[in-house]
Amino acid sequence: MNNNKKTLKALVVDDEEIVRDFLRRFLNLKDIEVKTAEDGYKAIEAVQREEFDIVFVEVRMPGIDGLQTFTELKKINPHIRYVMMSADDTDSRLEEAKKEGADWCFKKPFDIEELKLLIDKVRASPE
């Protein structure tokens, strides 16, 4: 139902402002419309309210943590591509998220080339 020319829409869910800011700038640069949420509740609200092509979720957050947020979001909208992020190299929750059906997993700081590749992939095969 979407085509190439359609502007992609992304939601960034992270309690860290630095991360939210960076992803917003980066995605803007890639002509992606970006909304941000600082915790799980706001993310759920946003997904319930509008459509997103891609959602970036930090696995560890205060309040509802990332993994739980992801499961909730997936229940609401299973068609969105979910990208899970973690600042903790040793965190096993990334693997867990993958099993739960996350599309991609990123470790912070991001490998910017991989990010570019990801955007290209999303653009190439919009759901």
Place this chain on the structure above:
Amino acid sequence: MRQSLKVKFLLYISVLIICAMSISTGVTYISSRDTVNKIIMQQLSQLVTLTANHIAFWINNRKQDLTNWSQQFYQTSLEDRAARQSASLRLKEQNQNYRYYESLNLANAQGEILASSDEKVVGKNIEQRQFFKESLKGNVYLSSAMKSPDTRNPVFIISVPLKRADTVEGVFYGIIDIAAFNDLFIMPIKIGKTGDVYVIAPSGTVIAHPDKSNILNVNVNTYDWGREIMRQKQGFITYAWKDIEKIVFFQEHKDLGWIVAAGAGTNEIFAPVKRLQVINLFITLIFIIVAILSVIILYGHIILRPMHYLMDGIARFGKGELGRRIELATEDEFGSLAEAFNKMAQDLEKTTVSRDELVKENAERKRAEEQLKSAYEQLRATEAQLIQSAKMASLSVLAGGVAHEINNPLTGVLNNVQLIKMEIETKKEFKIEEFKELLDTIEESALRCKRITQSLLDFSMSSRGTLRPLSINEVIEKVVTLIEHELSLQNIAIQKDLPPDLPQVLGDPQLLQQVIFDIITNASRAIQSKSDKKEKKGLIAIKTDYETQKNTVSISISDTGIGIPKENLERIFEPFFTTDESPDQGTGLGLSIAHSIIREHKGNIKAESQAGTGATFRISLPAVLKNTNA
């Protein structure tokens, strides 16, 4: 011990014997002395009475004699010269028969001596003499003792009246030689060697005495005792005469008016008593010696020997001869003691392990003690290591949070730099404000990284073991930096009330960080245990303060966790004490390490809790005064 017992025993017995003997000797002496005294007095008084009566009787006889003899001259005409001569001859003859008369004399009523056994006095006049005057009145008269005017010998005179019908025609008198009288009555009486009898005239003059030189030459009134005799007339008196003490009985003869006294030397009288006393003492001494010897022998036999057996037996038993028994067949207390000992030994033998085993056991115990000691030393030595290990364990807890804390700002640095490069490549026009904003983010992120890594490094650094003045607030800030994010993920907020003008404390920053860290992680666990609902927020409040009166800096860390049951409040600082049963439970060492660290800082740590409302840990540390500068 044995010697002293013996000496004590002997001393006691000897004193007892000596006392008994002394009392008996004393009593014997006094009673025998009294008895002798009584007998002597009786004898003396009898002697005096007898002698006095004898003298009186004799003097009466002389009076009678002279009266009888005077009758012869009734028919004689004394005017006749020849008759006078014949009378003188008769008197001389008479005198020779009765030698105690110095002379026998006949005087007429005018006092002229008409006839005398002593021719020399014939013709003399005795008109003025007392005896003459008395007898002329018709009285038989005994004169007092005097020196004879003719011979100067001591004499007394008995005179009788010469009567024809009722008319006194003259006086007949005999002069009695006191020396002869003395020989008759005084000399024959012997009272020992020093005793004597003597006669005192009413004037106090001694008129008869074994020592003739005293006769008429001594007046007893010149002595105290003499005056006493003259005053009392009858009784006992003791006095010294020529250095010899005498006991004297004296009695006045009523008719004669003379006092007869009989005395005995007290030394002489009591000599037998004294001899008896010496014998008594000698016997006592022998008795004491015999008693002491018997005591020694009896002591040795009855006490020392069985005691020796007992002591020997006990000593051998003590050295390990557990089969040792004491063979003592006496029926006394020692026998009972030996029996009791044997009974005890038997019981002991049954229940006691052998001496060898004891020695072995003792050695083992010593070895164990040494091991324990070295273990303790090792424990002390590894305490610092333990603290370090505990810190490392804490770090592993932190790992996720720390990675998070570093990688997020790192994203802000690295990815933002890459983003700028991308923007430069793709965008023609570049907004300078936007660029500056980005640079600020990068800088801020880099600083955050720096702060985290510094805190981490500081925390993981091992203790230098020295105390230096430091700000407790800084210590708390560093720990909070490390743990804050991790806590926020657990929905725990940290509330800090750290006054900036707090005095410094002397401390080891690494150790104090560990303490704060342990208490905060403990608090976070308590909060986690209270509720698994992550939505519900926990709170850890950290507050520091300066207590002026005590000059201490206090740190209080309160949580809203499950709290600590009252019974555990005192135990939470014990090593390995933990109530946390969750899989990521602590080592159980955190609070005990904290306790030990605070104690080394001369501080104090305690916990307060009210069920269900969380717990508060209070630490106080001595403050370094603000004006003291290192």
